[in-house]
Amino acid sequence: MHLLEVDLGRRVRAGFTRRAGGVSASPYDGLDLALHVGDDPEAVAANRGELAAWAGAPVVFGRQVHGVRVLRVDSTDQTPLDPRREDIGLDGGCDALVSVDPGRALGVLVADCVPVLLAEPRAGVVGVAHAGRVGLLAGVLEAVLAEMAHAGARIDLVQVALGPAAGPCCYEVPESMRAEAGAQIGSLPARTSWGTPSLDLRAGCRERLRAAGVASVQVVGGCTIEDPASYSYRRGSPTGRFAGVVRLLP
Numbered sequence: 001m002h003l004l005e006v007d008l009g010r011r012v013r014a015g016f017t018r019r020a021g022g023v024s025a026s027p028y029d030g031l032d033l034a035l036h037v038g039d040d041p042e043a044v045a046a047n048r049g050e051l052a053a054w055a056g057a058p059v060v061f062g063r064q065v066h067g068v069r070v071l072r073v074d075s076t077d078q079t080p081l082d083p084r085r086e087d088i089g090l091d092g093g094c095d096a097l098v099s100v101d102p103g104r105a106l107g108v109l110v111a112d113c114v115p116v117l118l119a120e121p122r123a124g125v126v127g128v129a130h131a132g133r134v135g136l137l138a139g140v141l142e143a144v145l146a147e148m149a150h151a152g153a154r155i156d157l158v159q160v161a162l163g164p165a166a167g168p169c170c171y172e173v174p175e176s177m178r179a180e181a182g183a184q185i186g187s188l189p190a191r192t193s194w195g196t197p198s199l200d201l202r203a204g205c206r207e208r209l210r211a212a213g214v215a216s217v218q219v220v221g222g223c224t225i226e227d228p229a230s231y232s233y234r235r236g237s238p239t240g241r242f243a244g245v246v247r248l249l250p
């Protein structure tokens with residue numbers, strides 16, 4: 001399985017999937033992990049099975065809605081055991097997951113938004129968050145950190161990896177949107193490689209995480225819009241979703 005593996009500390013397995021591998025047919029072709037994009041559910045189930053084999057546990061995904069709701073996951077939740085079933089958080093969705101249970105891996109699905117993996121290895125707490133422009137500005141990172149702290153994590157010991165996402169080079173937005181986002185997070189405004197207004201989502205994530213007290217933030221992978229090894233919604237729809245995955249090891 002082709003993954004960008006990341007080191008988030010002892011007792012933690014973490015990484016970002018690529019498009020390569022998997023059994024999904026065109027136009028998804030590859031390792032599409034999303035049930036909501038029109039792909040064959042049997043193909044997605046097979047791809048999720050491959051991911052679970054790498055993680056060593058079933059992978060739980062939230063039904064992401066660009067919000068700030070965080071759910072706690074443990075192995076009493078049977079959802080991931082049937083990968084054809086809907087993802088969790090059906091009543092209103094959820095964009096972040098936290099767990100202290102090695103019996104489940106946590107996943108976040110993206111195609112341009114930032115997949116955020118978090119771990120506090122000493123306390124044994126892991127988390128994921130889906131951070132696009134809307135969720136980032138609404139506070140999804142602060143929300144997942146609060147839930148991790150509630151589960152016993154020390155924020156200054158939390159290690160974070162930001163995976164492949166739309167880069168400032170290509171993530172073009174209207175000038176008014178750039179100005180509005182920049183008023184809230186100073187590192188978001190950027191310029192595309194052709195000189196028009198854009199946003200640097202991963203710089204914005206890093207700023208918010210640092211402000212919340214996180215010391216270790218690594219950035220993994222490049223710009224999804226220009227990298228055919230990643231799925232990208234901006235590059236063309238319909239498309240699949242790749243995943244960030246984190247699991248506490250027993």
Ligand SMILES: [Zn+2]
Binds near residue numbers: 167168169170223225
């Ligand atoms: Zn780019």
